[in-house]
Amino acid sequence: MIKVYSNEDRFLVQQIKDMLESNGIPCFIKNEFAIGGAGDLSPFDCWPEVWIIDNDWQTKAEQVIEGVKSDPQQxxxxxxxxxxxxxxxxxxxxxxxxxxxxxxx
Ligand SMILES: [Zn+2]
Incomplete structure (x- = not known):
């Protein structure tokens, strides 16, 4: 497994996950509900993260994420x-x- 994306905005993280899944890339979100219950951890440690299950998808996943981030229509x-x-x-x-x-x- 490998982490491909992290952002403090969990809606953006969810959007990335949806895009990866619609491209057939198996993935999941870590720390989705961690914000607010941070305790001793720094806020950065609790950002929601998108992980892909199979490292072979990393290059493709990064391309998808770049596409989401650089969408000129947004x-x-x-x-x-x-x-x-x-x-x-x-x-x-x-x-x-x-x-x-x-x-x-
Ligand atoms: Zn006009």
Missing amino acids: GRDWCCKKCGETNAGSFGICWSCGAQAPQHD
Whole structure:
């Protein structure tokens, strides 16, 4: 077994695990519920971790994780083609004129 990812944000960790599983990589989360009951451990020691069961998957797993982290569609501002207004990445339509966000593909 080998640890491939760790982050204080357990939702991000869960997302990584889901992505690995959807790519057919057997994995599990350690420390999922450890936060809040840290005791003597430093917070870093209690970050949730994604582990893969078979080390042979490590290269593939790292590629998947890179893909999740560098997803250009997440949180990137976009510029409205119709009115030129800048919109937050989470907006599906322009807040100013209501035009559709450009598709990233
Ligand atoms: Zn607009």
